[in-house]
Amino acid sequence: MRITLPLGPVCLSCCHQLRRNPIDCASCGHQRPQAGLDNRDQPICGPCSGEHRNWYCRSCGAIDLLVTTTDCLGCRNATRIDKLLICSHPQLRGQTEQVRALLLEMYSPQRTALLLESRRSWLTLLTELVTDNEQLTHASLDCRPQTGRTRYLRRLLIAIEVLPSRDNTVDDLDSWIDTLLADQPPHIAVVLQPYASWHVIHRLRRVRGNSPSAAKYARTRIRCATDFLHWLHARGTDLAQATQQDVDCWLDQGTTTRRRLRDFLTWTNKRELTTDLEVPWLGTDGLPGHVLDEHTRWQLLRRCLTDSALDLRLRVAGALVLLFGQNLTRIAALSAEDITTDGGDTYLSLRDHPVLLPPALAALIGDLAGQPLPTDDPRPTNTPTWLFPGRNATHLSPGRLAQLLGRDLGLDARAARGGALLALASDLPASVLADLLGLSISAALRWGALAARDQGVYLAARLDDHD
Missing domain, CATH: 1.10.443 (hpI Integrase; Chain A)
Structure with a gap:
């Protein structure tokens, strides 16, 4: 059989590409990575190409592109995952088995290999939690910085039913507020803490099935209050001394999102922390500024x-x-x-x-x-x-x-x-x-x-x- 396109030496990235796009071999009919073309220019797999290399995984016998080892990509992934997720806690071991099944049975070998090679993925965070040898819970994730990979890992563990689903986003906001308050000076934290926890979160808890936009809106209001308090401090004043001129000046220096401060100043006024300060409604007066013709x-x-x-x-x-x-x-x-x-x-x-x-x-x-x-x-x-x-x-x-x-x-x-x-x-x-x-x-x-x-x-x- 004439091979017009021999596979030859293949780098790891090309190997991944060939695995992602298997072909129906013109010789044996099986769907496998392409190794070349026959004398009729039809794609053929490795074992049918006549190339003198080992195409069979030593561990499982599957046919694969073996670059530097005698094990296929799936078996190499399994070995690495078993080392990463080793633990002695019996309940944790059951949870990691579900993650292992996800990575080896539901994800493609290429996607799992990329996850194992990345250094900042959710899998890295998971291995840190497993190293602590504690059962995976919402509380254990709440103790971690609420970054993108933490939120991603939480959603994934809920999806594979390792963690129970949460009815709303209030618990996520609680941990976010704790992180925010930890970075604030005492004179700002003492005002922000009751506003965020007793007012913003309290209102969210009264609503069933809060959407992600409700959490985003809550964060925006809390951030606006935080930024305004820091701005006042930089000008050498405090909340009790704030005037309408201060509010107008701060609003004029930023985008319309700053009008979310209205909720905070309404709350402070009711508690006699400020005078009656006015903030225009955001997007509710008159015709919106930009409406598509x-x-x-x-x-x-x-x-x-x-x-x-x-x-x-x-x-x-x-x-x-x-x-x-x-x-x-x-x-x-x-x-x-x-x-x-x-x-x-x-x-x-x-x-x-x-x-x-x-x-x-x-x-x-x-x-x-x-x-x-x-x-x-x-x-x-x-x-x-x-x-x-x-x-x-x-x-x-x-x-x-x-x-x-x-x-x-x-x-x-x-x-x-x-x-x-x-x-x-x-x-x-x-x-x-x-x-x-x-x-x-x-x-x-x-x-x-x-x-x-x-x-x-x-x-x-x-x-x-x-x-």
Whole structure:
């Protein structure tokens, strides 16, 4: 047999690439990494290529690209994992067995090898916890710095049912607040601690099923209070001496996010820690500063519905923003269970009532729901079938979805949502708008008032033109 493309020496990265893309061998019919081409230019595997090297793993007998050892990648991974996760605690040993099964049975050998080679992954944090020889719990993770890898490891352990799920994000916020307060000087910590723990967290605990955006909003308010207190201290004053001029100056020096200080100053005023200081509402007075115009909105919507070169996830998410004014937090959390059909009609539950979808959008959502799930991700049986799946049985984060929409579609989700709501509010009563799109009645009334005002300005301008 003539080999026109011999494998020859292969580096580790090329080895990974060949493993990721196995071929159906033209000689034996098995799916294996390609080693060359036969005399008909058909791909063939290693044992069929005639190359004089060992293709069989010494430990398990599997056929693999053996570069520097006689063991396949999977067996080498297993040896390294057993060394990393060795422990004597019986309950911990049962937990590490579930992690071991994840890495060796659910993840591809290439992905596991990359995890083992990385130095700052969640696996490194896990080995640190195992070294302490204590059972894996939420409390043990709470004691660690709440970095990205800590949050990732927590989500993964919940996904493979090593840890129980948490109903909301309050426990995560508790540990975040403790870390924040530990870095503050006493005169700031003594004010921040009761505000964060007794006011912000207390309100969150009264709400069931807090979303990630609720935790983000809470962190923003606490950070604003922290930054303001540090700013006052740098100016040689304190909270009791703060004036309206101080507040206005601080607000003018930053973005509109600083208006989240309103909640903190309302709290301090009730406790007579400050005088009656005013902060404007954020995004609730008058027409929003940037609302997408109708022409651009319809152009983007047309692209979402017709541009097959665009990522299907972005086509669906963009259409739901542009057509129904949905926020990305709700869009990212949609699942296949939210889709229903009746005859030839397709409905999507955006809140309490299913919304009839236009045929073009219904077809896109059907295609998105029919996409295969990742095969190398832990996914318990009770996990929803997310339309926008992320890693470790979670859905894609709203922030990441916003980033992708802005980068690939040029869509500002906030402006697009405002344009859609303004258009819908001009055609629908506030009560219908609230029920249909999951808005509060006050928000629906406000959008209705804005739409009426916008139409009034337009009609007045038309009358002036005729005069």
